[in-house]
Amino acid sequence: MPSPSTREVGQRIATIRRARRMTQAEVARSAFVSLATVKAIERGARSPSDDTLDSIAAALSVDPSHIVTGSTRTVSRVHAAIPAISSAISAYDIAADTAPRPLPELGAAVGQLVQWRLGAQYARIAEQAPHLLGDALAALHHTTGVNRLRAAQLLAVTARSADAVAYKFGARDLSARLVELMRWAAQQTDDHIAQATAAYVRTETFFAARAHTQGLTALEQAIDASPSPLDRTATAARGALHMRAAVIAARASDADAASLHLDEAHRLGDAVPEDAYDGTQFGPDTVRAHEVSVAVSLGQEHLQQALDVAHVWTPPTDMPAERQSGFWIELARAQVWAGHPDDAFESLKVARFIAPQHTREHPWARETAATVRRLKRADAGSLTAFSDWIGAI
Structure with missing residues (x-):
């Protein structure tokens, strides 16, 4: 895919800046570059060097890949x-x-x-x-x-x-x-919250090894060892473990365990505001996002549940970018399986807009893009460009 033009890069910087409600002068100060440089880049008269691009991206609180998405x-x-x-x-x-x-x-x-x-x-x-x-x-x-x-x-x-x-x-x-x-x-640390967080993250190793049953066992042991949900932090820690357990149970095709853990995650999520503790964000919105993940992981018979959630709810803009994009990637997977490739492509584009690099590196996003392209061969333009960008060609 060809690199974006200088004008396109400038337009993206200007769009993100306005979304952040920042002036050109504020970006220049935060990026430690001159105001003239920011103005020239935004109007397409100047291409930013790598260092300047990094500095401007930092000032805008985005990854450089959000600005130069083809890079x-x-x-x-x-x-x-x-x-x-x-x-x-x-x-x-x-x-x-x-x-x-x-x-x-x-x-x-x-x-x-x-x-x-x-x-x-x-x-x-x-x-x-x-x-x-x-x-x-x-x-x-x-x-x-x-x-x-x-x-x-x-x-x-x-x-x-x-x-x-x-x-x-x-x-x-x-x-x-x-x-x-x-x-x-x-x-x-002797900190049970930190240990619960470590157990949550450890699940990645079980996902990678496709050892889903063992991962579910490890998470259930961590839930038993986690502190009682007597305060907000402990409630969030335990709720996050149940949320993670629901997903890995679904990957293990254990619908009963997935439902049990998801119900408990919903109960605990309703008891706290959407917030971040020392490990991962947890709250009602986060559980809803994982409800889609559980449905998709359980397969074809549960796709409608994912589509129903998305019909009435989408992630709020203040949710972490990685989690927002993850929701849209999972939804795209459900949509393509349900026979809605156009909707799936739109979801992938939303995921890319929110977190380009997360989307580009996500194997399900790449797989879904390849499937959509196979089903929609006549729509060459933007779909082909997207598939090229994500490595699905």
């Missing part, structure tokens, strides 16, 4: 960073002779990493994760008492963000190591 820059940058992430955790249980970074400063940097994960900004995570993993490990090994517990929490959160990149980009061995690091760090 492979994010993919190449992520894969270039994978060895450094692997190296950073190669001796995680051995203290290195490195002075620890002040915990407040480290906490702020890790918090930014989490925001990038929620926004599906994978290139930025990949480039910062090696340094932050090293900093968090140094803090864990060289602090004591309450500070050590805090360092362990930060390490677990950092490992999760790095894992989001490794898993999405197919580095499954590295992903498994990062999940184990997250579990190890969570065990250092």
